[in-house]
Amino acid sequence: MRASCIRRGAIVASAMLALATIAGPLPAAHAQAKEKRVGQKAAVAHPASIDRNGVLILTRSALLALDQANKTGNYTVLRDLGSPHFQTNSAAQLGDIFANQRKQGVDFSAVAVLEPQLTLLPQIEPNGMLHMAGFFPSVPLQVNFELLFEPVSRQWKIFGVSVNLTPGGPQAPETPTGDQPKPADATPPPDAPSIAVQPKKKPKPVKP
Template sequence: MKPNLPRLLLAIALPLALAQPLPAAAQQEKKTQRAAKPAGPDKPKPANIDRNGVLILVRSALLAVDQANKTGNYTVLRDLGAPGLQANTAAQLAEIFASQRKRGLDLAGVAVLEPQLTLLPQIETNGMLHMAGFFPSVPLRLNFELLFAPADHQWKLFGISVDLGNNSPQAPDGPQAPAPTAAAETPVAPAAAIATKPKGGTN
């Protein structure tokens, strides 16, 4: 009995037809469908920076603010910043940090204290380097948040937020201790702590 040749050829031709590339119109339709799918929102990604790099950026930024607050001269802080920070004049920066100057905030301790990061360095969707953390000083804890923008092949300060918090247990309310007698003012030695500058007594 002779085999049914047309049926055999059809069985061979069908898989081959399925393996053929789609017509150009069908391919274009699939590409259009893929392009029409909404892309997911961009997310921050971890920054490629080591611990030493983080320490340099954090300490240099906070010490620059500290020196500007102590001298009242914000020109150097402005010159060290990114173009976005330089959009402010030195006088405008002085107004922004006026409350810290009035409180006599001393940030010199950040030169030797070890910061604890609460937000690991990450690159935001706008390309800026973002990090946050605190210095666990006693009695005051310094919280910070920093933004750096790329400029001249390096990270330059774009934005900064500094806030003090209490880092020591509170004693219960009790009778107020008598005020100490006035004494001659003596210089305070540098210490590895965040503090406010003591005010001198009146003569």
């Protein structure tokens, strides 16, 4: 299940994107006007030239940094992994943003051993951001994520992240209320006619 959108968090200097938390929705910073003037075609996203290993490195490094920051209360490393726009937020501000996750004891450590299932393949947005989304199929809680990375000195740096947890594995429906159907009784009623099954007779050998 894909994370629905980049969500409200720490406001960057350009006022375009915020570090994501599980708070209220915020339009994704990578969204731009489809057309700037009449007759000009809108820029579109295109597939990113990144292999499976690159995806694993980026997703795990970002989410594990967030997981460790939530567990220790120290957001310095997470901040250092971000782009210059991301770093306009102090470590203390990041701590305030992720306070709810920290209090809830949200655990993302499963991303260290599981492989992500992508619901949005890596693509380059019109503003040059690397964008991807997906989930880690952990149990009992599944880690859903959406990530944006900004190119800085030929490296992808965290620009925005959205993470939430949903129940993992198949879920049975709730028990319906009201009268429940009784299981069928295999015992025939007393007045039901009995049916005897006659064994097949063996054919008699034919004498020569």
